[in-house]
Amino acid sequence: MKSARSKAELGPAPGETRDREEGLAFMPKFGADGLATCVAIDASRGDVLMVAHMNEAALRATLATGVLHYWSRSRGALWRKGDTSGQTQTLVELRVDCDQDAFLALVEVGGDGGACHTGRRSCFYRRVETDGDAARLAFIEPPMARG
Amino acid sequence: MKSARSKAELGPAPGETRDREEGLAFMPKFGADGLATCVAIDASRGDVLMVAHMNEAALRATLATGVLHYWSRSRGALWRKGDTSGQTQTLVELRVDCDQDAFLALVEVGGDGGACHTGRRSCFYRRVETDGDAARLAFIEPPMARG
Numbered sequence: 001m002k003s004a005r006s007k008a009e010l011g012p013a014p015g016e017t018r019d020r021e022e023g024l025a026f027m028p029k030f031g032a033d034g035l036a037t038c039v040a041i042d043a044s045r046g047d048v049l050m051v052a053h054m055n056e057a058a059l060r061a062t063l064a065t066g067v068l069h070y071w072s073r074s075r076g077a078l079w080r081k082g083d084t085s086g087q088t089q090t091l092v093e094l095r096v097d098c099d100q101d102a103f104l105a106l107v108e109v110g111g112d113g114g115a116c117h118t119g120r121r122s123c124f125y126r127r128v129e130t131d132g133d134a135a136r137l138a139f140i141e142p143p144m145a146r147g
Numbered sequence: 148m149k150s151a152r153s154k155a156e157l158g159p160a161p162g163e164t165r166d167r168e169e170g171l172a173f174m175p176k177f178g179a180d181g182l183a184t185c186v187a188i189d190a191s192r193g194d195v196l197m198v199a200h201m202n203e204a205a206l207r208a209t210l211a212t213g214v215l216h217y218w219s220r221s222r223g224a225l226w227r228k229g230d231t232s233g234q235t236q237t238l239v240e241l242r243v244d245c246d247q248d249a250f251l252a253l254v255e256v257g258g259d260g261g262a263c264h265t266g267r268r269s270c271f272y273r274r275v276e277t278d279g280d281a282a283r284l285a286f287i288e289p290p291m292a293r294g
Contacts, residue, residue: 021265022265023284024284025284026282026283046193046194047193048188051184063275063282094275095287096274097197097270097271098270098272102198116245120245123244123249125245126242126243127241127242127243128243130210136171136173137173137243140242
């Protein structure tokens with residue numbers, strides 16, 4: 001006997017969730033804004049360089065060329081990382097998470113070895129320090145020396 | 148003489164961008180949906196466990212309690228990680244990126260040591276393999292044994 005529950009109550013069909021999470025089909029899921037999060041990791045050092053966004057075109061271009069492409073939310077444009085900065089990112093491996101709406105890109109960095117437009121290796125160069133209700137930042141990585 | 152350019156043309160004032168990127172004030176920036184991306188890293192092993200989202204309440208609760216809270220987009224609710232799974236995440240250090248719209252949480256994992264609801268340590272247990280235009284997934288991490 002068929003369930004009388006509506007599709008909204010059921011959510012995705014059980015088979016669909018299982019396929020997405022346990023299957024071998026690549027079914028990238030983009031949000032209502034057409035974007036998915038991509039975390040870039042330094043393939044040799046293993047640390048997080050940056051968090052950015054990809055739309056479907058950026059993902060396709062990344063896989064087709066082996067060079068990281070993102071979607072720039074501030075400029076509203078496809079962005080081949082390194083085009084202006086020289087800080088290219090060559091794809092070593094792309095991973096996808098359980099529900100296929102986030103990517104992990106293991107990359108080799110070109111140019112000066114940095115990923116951040118502020119001149120640092122990683123965009124995550126400050127930590128949050130709390131004191132009661134107050135929160136302040138502290139630097140953990142200085143800018144790289146510029147040649 | 149004052150510039151005749153409109154605020155829209157100018158974007159954020161130069162001082163505002165500099166403060167956000169080079170200052171010590173914590174000025175977390177949430178998107179139009181009220182959310183910012185948070186990447187959880189295993190503090191002892193250094194690898195990425197999961198990517199999730201925080202709204203301002205989740206960020207405040209995380210800093211106030213030292214236990215990771217996220218915003219569940221699928222459930223539309225504040226979510227203290229581990230409440231149902233036992234897979235708690237204790238905050239060791241929180242980092243923020245250059246424009247303060249993404250967080251990196253270094254965490255100690257509780258429960259069975261996993262972060263993924265599928266029973267794996269990390270949500271990133273598959274890599275993308277390409278062959279011409281076709282893309283398929285391959286497993287890189289098996290599920291943990293359940294006791």
